[in-house]
Structures are given as structure tokens and as C-alpha cells.
Amino acid sequence: MNTPVKENDGNGNLMSDQTNNARPSSLSDVSANRERNKVGGTAPLGTGLEARGVHAWFDKHHALSDVSLDFSAGTVTALIGPSGCGKSTFIRTLNRMHEFIPKTSMAGQVLLDGKDIYEPGIDVTKIRLQIGMVFQKPNPFPSMTIGENVLSGIKLAQLKVDNHDELLEECLTRAGLWNEVKDRLGAHAGGLSGGQQQRLCIARALAVKPKVLLMDEPCSALDPGSTLRIEETISQLSKSMTIVIVTHNMQQAARVSDYTAFFLSDGGPGQMIEVGPTTEIFSRPRDERTENYVTGRFG
Amino acid sequence: MSIDAPAKAIPQPRKITTKPRVSDQIFRAIVTAFSFSALVILSLIAIFLLMKGFNTLKQQGIGFITNFEWSVVVDDGGVETAHFGLQAMLIGTVVISFIALFIAVPLSVLTALFLTFYAPERVKRILVTVVDLMAAFPSILYGLWGFFVLMPMAEYWAKLIHKWLGWIYIFDLPDPIYTRSPFIAGIVLSVMIIPIITSVSREVFAQTPLDRVQAAYALGATKWGMIRAVVLPFGAGGVVGGSMLGLGRAFGETVAVFSVLNIVFRTNFQILFTQGGNVASMIIQKWGEAGPSEVSALMAAGLVLFILTLFVNFLANSVVTRTVKSGR
Ligand SMILES: Nc1ncnc2c1ncn2[C@@H]1O[C@H](COP(=O)(O)OP(=O)(O)O)[C@@H](O)[C@H]1O
Ligand SMILES: [Mg+2]
Numbered sequence: 001m002n003t004p005v006k007e008n009d010g011n012g013n014l015m016s017d018q019t020n021n022a023r024p025s026s027l028s029d030v031s032a033n034r035e036r037n038k039v040g041g042t043a044p045l046g047t048g049l050e051a052r053g054v055h056a057w058f059d060k061h062h063a064l065s066d067v068s069l070d071f072s073a074g075t076v077t078a079l080i081g082p083s084g085c086g087k088s089t090f091i092r093t094l095n096r097m098h099e100f101i102p103k104t105s106m107a108g109q110v111l112l113d114g115k116d117i118y119e120p121g122i123d124v125t126k127i128r129l130q131i132g133m134v135f136q137k138p139n140p141f142p143s144m145t146i147g148e149n150v151l152s153g154i155k156l157a158q159l160k161v162d163n164h165d166e167l168l169e170e171c172l173t174r175a176g177l178w179n180e181v182k183d184r185l186g187a188h189a190g191g192l193s194g195g196q197q198q199r200l201c202i203a204r205a206l207a208v209k210p211k212v213l214l215m216d217e218p219c220s221a222l223d224p225g226s227t228l229r230i231e232e233t234i235s236q237l238s239k240s241m242t243i244v245i246v247t248h249n250m251q252q253a254a255r256v257s258d259y260t261a262f263f264l265s266d267g268g269p270g271q272m273i274e275v276g277p278t279t280e281i282f283s284r285p286r287d288e289r290t291e292n293y294v295t296g297r298f299g
Numbered sequence: 300m301s302i303d304a305p306a307k308a309i310p311q312p313r314k315i316t317t318k319p320r321v322s323d324q325i326f327r328a329i330v331t332a333f334s335f336s337a338l339v340i341l342s343l344i345a346i347f348l349l350m351k352g353f354n355t356l357k358q359q360g361i362g363f364i365t366n367f368e369w370s371v372v373v374d375d376g377g378v379e380t381a382h383f384g385l386q387a388m389l390i391g392t393v394v395i396s397f398i399a400l401f402i403a404v405p406l407s408v409l410t411a412l413f414l415t416f417y418a419p420e421r422v423k424r425i426l427v428t429v430v431d432l433m434a435a436f437p438s439i440l441y442g443l444w445g446f447f448v449l450m451p452m453a454e455y456w457a458k459l460i461h462k463w464l465g466w467i468y469i470f471d472l473p474d475p476i477y478t479r480s481p482f483i484a485g486i487v488l489s490v491m492i493i494p495i496i497t498s499v500s501r502e503v504f505a506q507t508p509l510d511r512v513q514a515a516y517a518l519g520a521t522k523w524g525m526i527r528a529v530v531l532p533f534g535a536g537g538v539v540g541g542s543m544l545g546l547g548r549a550f551g552e553t554v555a556v557f558s559v560l561n562i563v564f565r566t567n568f569q570i571l572f573t574q575g576g577n578v579a580s581m582i583i584q585k586w587g588e589a590g591p592s593e594v595s596a597l598m599a600a601g602l603v604l605f606i607l608t609l610f611v612n613f614l615a616n617s618v619v620t621r622t623v624k625s626g627r
């Protein structure tokens with residue numbers, strides 16, 4: 001059976017991870033899983049991303065130490081861990097947003113399609129087109145209308161698009177916002193609720209057709225209803241792209257992700273303690289610290 | 300608790316008061332007095348100008364603004380006939396101020412963008428100090444510089460402009476005299492208002508919300524793309540406000556304009572020609588040899604300038620509040 005990693009049951013509810021026996025049971029099954037999808041002829045699953053020995057510094061402060069993680073094409077990976085353990089820092093090294101903060105530095109490699117995105121001479125703007133990002137706080141452009149917001153990336157990167165209306169509808173639909181805004185695309189984005197604004201930001205990120213989508217606590221500023229909508233959106237999107245999501249909410253990690261990586265800082269730089277299929281991380285983690293965290297004993 | 304207890308009457312809202320301490324009251328009185336003193340001084344100036352200029356205004360009526368003749372003739376019988384019309388000066392003021400804005404706004408915005416987003420920290424510190432110094436310079440120095448240094452160069456530029464754009468009315472001129480023109484006065488003024496526009500723009504640009512900047516970059520924007528999509532819409536209100544402040548300064552500038560402008564009571568839109576007007580410099584020019592009736596006219600001119608400046612500042616405020624609201 002060519003079951004995708006995760007499925008929507010058609011009513012917008014995620015099928016329980018535990019009941020989906022097509023889930024890979026260990027990390028080594030990831031490639032097998034990808035193979036299965038290929039054989040099954042499903043839609044292309046985007047592109048994998050790989051971090052190799054990533055370190056990050058803020059000036060002299062060593063914030064992140066030696067993180068290696070493989071994000072396979074078409075998977076959703078959740079990054080969890082207590083505050084200040086370097087999750088945001090790590091996710092920002094993945095699309096070179098880290099370097100915007102003055103005096104920061106990094107070491108290691110981040111491979112997109114096997115190519116190092118930090119290679120000298122590479123065009124950063126092209127990298128960011130392929131690796132989109134959604135931020136913790138919804139940040140639409142308030143001077144633009146809803147429609148202009150969605151297409152802003154196209155304009156900024158000067159991409160050619162045949163049919164703007166079509167793209168607009170497609171992105172808003174994929175972000176689960178189309179029905180709510182289709183009658184007021186010309187209204188200013190500031191008039192939307194927080195949850196709608198965040199989905200608008202997702203639509204905006206989708207418009208430039210990224211292969212990977214990074215989300216840094218996309219739901220932490222939202223109400224439960226909006227959170228649910230965005231989780232549905234994520235599971236829809238995961239069919240066609242690679243997603244990395246930082247979340248503080250353990251249930252959310254369990255609901256939306258295929259893999260979970262646990263980060264921790266013991267006073268020093270943040271480290272990645274353990275990674276594995278989400279079910280395993282939550283049911284039988286190998287590391288005691290992971291277990292303490294996921295069972296709520298600290299953090 | 301009984302069920303059929305009578306419905307409770309809705310009480311009147313209570314009046315809430317506090318009795319501040321004496322020390323607090325004293326302090327409050329002091330700050331109130333000081334903050335109102337600015338208003339009082341401003342009103343006193345206006346009243347003074349109005350009283351002194353009242354005769355002229357009564358005599359000339361609306362003609363004081365719409366006529367452009369300015370003359371006092373005393374005939375053999377000792378009867379004085381006076382014509383006081385400000386039109387040429389008012390239009391001249393607006394013309395050179397707009398020339399100044401036309402040059403200063405783009406330069407200031409580009410400087411502010413460079414300082415905020417491109418300049419290395421050290422270059423930035425030095426440049427900011429220099430620009431602030433420019434604002435503190437006495438205006439007579441700008442006048443001298445304008446006369447001795449700028450004028451010869453600007454004369455050459457004016458000839459070039461006339462050569463290529465002379466077919467446009469405002470760049471044409473009746474006689475080939477290029478010195479002491481509104482064009483040159485405008486350039487001097489532009490240098491004088493660049494600091495204020497730059498520093499206001501720089502301040503608003505620096506306040507651009509970081510999350511929007513990051514959103515643009517994360518969408519693959521270049522720095523310039525980010526500036527266009529995020530910084531300029533956000534900062535537009537501030538740029539307009541700074542420009543209006545600059546306009547206010549340009550309207551009232553006296554000595555610097557006086558040094559480089561040939562003041563003639565004729566409405567002239569041909570900016571390269573040696574003929575212009577400016578209310579403030581006109582006042583200074585006429586002051587020395589003015590008789591009583593002309594002094595009254597100059598006071599009235601001062602009042603007009605006062606109202607004009609007040610109006611521009613008022614407009615600046617409302618424009619800024621509006622753009623700020625829609626831009627953020
Ligand atoms: N802009 C910054 N400047 C300096 N230090 C920072 C900055 N952002 C984060 N840090 C530091 O880096 C470490 C990791 O932070 P972060 O990645 O934001 O953690 P998380 O997202 O897991 O809560 C923390 O120790 C934090 O203090
Ligand atoms: Mg964070």
C-alpha cells in the first residue's frame with residue numbers, strides 16, 4: 001500500500017499517528033519511505049534538507065553546538081525543547097536568516113539538494129526563495145492588501161507568473177484561507193484576525209513555490225481554533241513539501257510531525273539530544289532527558 | 300435570599316476624585332505654566348504683528364496678498380500714496396521653497412537609507428555628526444557660501460539647463476542673466492533643509508519593524524527590494540513630515556536667501572532668471588529705509604508669513620498622522 005506518511009481523512013482531521021502502520025519505525029526507514037512514494041507515483045515530495053555539524057554564535061556566545069539533522073523530502077519534522085535551547089537559532093541557520101543579526105556567525109553545512117547553501121558566491125536570495133519561512137508573530141505587510149501580500153514574494157523576487165489570479169487562489173486555498181477572504185482580496189491585511197494573518201503569511205510563503213517551509217512556533221500567538229486550522233494546513237502541505245516546525249506544544253508536535261528532534265541546553269550551547277519518528281520520541285525515547293521533557297517533568 | 304426580592308435600583312455612577320498632594324500640585328502648576336508659555340509667546344507675537352500691521356491690512360484689504368506693486372509715493376503736497384502688494388513675494392517664497400524640496404527630499408531620503416541600511420558603523424557615526432552640524436550652521440554662512448562658491452558653479456548649471464530644457468517655460472528666460480535667481484536661492488535652501496529631512500527620515504527608517512524586514516528577506520528579497528516593500532511604505536509618513544518641517548524652514552529663511560536672490564516685485568516663474576521674491580528677505584531688505592506706513596506693511600507681511608508657516612506645520616501634522624495610520 002502506498003500510504004503517504006501522513007494522511008488527512010477527508011474531514012480535515014488527521015488520522016492518528018499510532019494507527020497509521022505505514023509510518024517508518026526508525027530513521028533508516030525514511031529513505032525507504034521516500035522510495036515507496038516514488039514507486040507509487042505520488043506527487044513529487046519537494047526536496048530534502050540536511051544540516052551537518054551546524055554551530056551558531058551570537059558574537060562570542062556559543063548558542064548552538066554541532067547539530068546534524070536530515071530532513072527528508074516530504075516529511076514534517078518538529079523541533080522541540082525548552083526555551084532558549086537554540087531551536088529558533090537552528091531553524092534560522094537553515095535559510096540563512098541567522099546572519100541578519102549583526103555579529104553572528106555559524107559553522108558547518110546546510111545542504112539543499114546536496115548543495116551547501118553557505119557556499120561562497122551563492123545567491124542568498126535564491127536560497128530563501130526555495131526555503132520559505134513562517135514566523136512566530138504573524139507579519140503581513142500592513143501597507144498592502146490581502147492579495148498584494150500573497151503575491152509580494154513574486155514581486156520582490158521579480159518572478160514571472162502567467163496567471164496571478166490563479167496563483168492567488170491556489171496559495172490561499174492551500175493555506176486554508178481562501179473561503180474567508182475571497183470577497184475582500186483588496187482589503188488591507190491589517191483587518192484580519194491573528195489566525196487569518198498567520199495563514200496569509202503561509203500563503204505568502206507558498207506563492208514563491210518553496211521546496212522547504214520553515215515554521216518557528218507558528219501557532220504560539222494564536223487561539224486554539226486558528227491553531228487547528230494551521231495544523232490542518234500543515235498536514236495538507238506536507239504532501240508536497242518538506243516542513244520543519246518549531247513548537248512548544250507537545251501535542252502539536254505529536255499531531256503534525258513525522259519526526260521529532262529534541263533540543264536541550266545544559267547551560268552551555270544548545271544541542272540536539274535525540275531525533276526519531278515522533279511516535280518513538282513520545283512513547284519510548286532513548287535518552288532520559290528527552291523522556292523527562294516529553295512527560296512534562298521539566299521545561 | 301428570596302426570589303421575589305425587589306429589583307435593585309441601578310445606581311448613579313459615582314464621581315471619582317483624588318486629592319493630590321501639595322507638592323504634586325505645585326509641580327503640576329509649574330509644568331503647566333511652562334508648557335503654556337510657548338503658546339502665550341506665540342500668540343503675543345501674532346497679536347503684536349496684527350496690531351502693528353493693522354493699518355496696512357485695512358488700507359490694502361485683500362489686495363495686500365493679490366497685488367504685486369510695492370511703492371510709497373509722496374507728492375509735492377506731502378500726501379502719501381502707498382501700494383503694498385505681497386503677491387510676487389508670496390509666490391516667490393513658494394517657488395524657491397519647492398525648488399529646495401525638489402532637490403533636498405531625494406538627497407535626504409537616499410542619505411537616510413544609506414545611513415540606516417548600508418553605512419558601516421563608523422562611517423555612520425561620522426556622517427550623522429556632520430549632517431547634524433549642517434543644521435546648526437548659522438544661515439549667514441550659507442549665504443556667503445552661496446554667493447561666493449555656489450553661484451559661479453550654479454550659473455554654469457543654469458546655462459546647461461537652459462540649453463537643454465529651455466523650451467519649457469520655467470527654464471526659459473527673457474535675458475541671459477543667470478545670477479541671483481530663484482534657482483540658486485533654491486539650491487542654497489535645499490542644503491539648509493537637508494539635515495532636518497535626513498534626520499527625521501533616518502529616525503523613522505530605523506524604527507521599521509524588524510519582523511516585516513525579516514518577512515521580506517525570507518521571501519527572497521534583495522536589500523533594495525526589502526526597502527521598497529517595507530521601509531519606504533512604513534517611513535513615508537515620516538519623510539512627508541520631515542519635508543514639511545523643511546518647507547517651514549525654507550518659508551521663513553531670511554539671510555541666506557537675501558544674500559543670493561535678486562528681490563524684485565514681479566511675479567516670476569522663470570526660475571533661472573535673476574528675479575525672485577521671498578517674504579522674509581524682502582522684509583529685511585526694506586527694513587532700513589522704511590517710513591511709518593511701510594513699517595506697518597512689513598509687519599503685516601510678517602503676519603502673513605507667520606500664518607503661512609503655521610498652516611504648513613498644521614498640514615504637516617495632519618498628513619503625517621494620516622500616512623502613519625495607513626502605513627503601519
Ligand atoms: N539576537 C540575539 N542576540 C544574542 N543572543 C541571542 C539572540 N537570539 C538568541 N540568543 C541566544 O541564543 C540562545 C538560543 O536562543 P533561541 O534560538 O532563540 O532559543 P529557542 O528558540 O529555543 O527558545 C539563547 O541563549 C539566547 O539567549
Ligand atoms: Mg524561539
